[in-house]
Amino acid sequence: MQWEPEGARAADPAREVAAFLRRRLGGGPALLWTEDDHPDGEPSGAAPASGAARWADALRRLLGRPVEPAGELTPGEGSALLLFQLHGACQVRSTPGSDRGLRLRPGQWLLLPPGRGCHLTCRPGAEPLALRIPTA
Known part of the structure; x- marks a missing residue:
């Protein structure tokens, strides 16, 4: 999906995710499939660290706002939760009030x-x- 202005295509997955977040933060739940996933699911130019820390660093730089690895998947007041499926598949049920997922x-x-x-x-x-x- 194209999240940036016409003709401005993301150079790497981190830029595409950042553009998605600029448009969708503050809205309801949203799902993104990136157009050009890096084979190992890492942002371009990522420094050695855990996968979540690498993505947090890349998105923090691109968005100019805090982004941190989430230790818990519990509801966060004043912060959005972003999940990325690196390998395999997971069934996700939103809380509170879970549906089929x-x-x-x-x-x-x-x-x-x-x-x-x-x-x-x-x-x-x-x-x-x-x-x-954090969204507040």
Whole structure:
């Protein structure tokens, strides 16, 4: 999906995710499939660290706002929760008030607004990453 103005295509997945977040932060839940996923799911030029820390650093630089790895997937007042499915698949049920949920597949991003958390049921070998982004 094109999140930037016509003709301004993201040079790497981190830029595309940042453009998505600029448009969607403050809204309801949203799902993104990046157009050009890096084969290992890492942002271009990422420094050695955990996957969530690398993405947090890349998005923090691009957005100019705090982005941190999320230790818990509980509802956060004043912060959005961003999930990235690196490998495998997980069933995601939003909390509070879970419904059937959705299946998050490799290369997909799920943005949950403040006040929402989630419960994951993952297949063996699945590797989701979680980030928190303060919105207030």
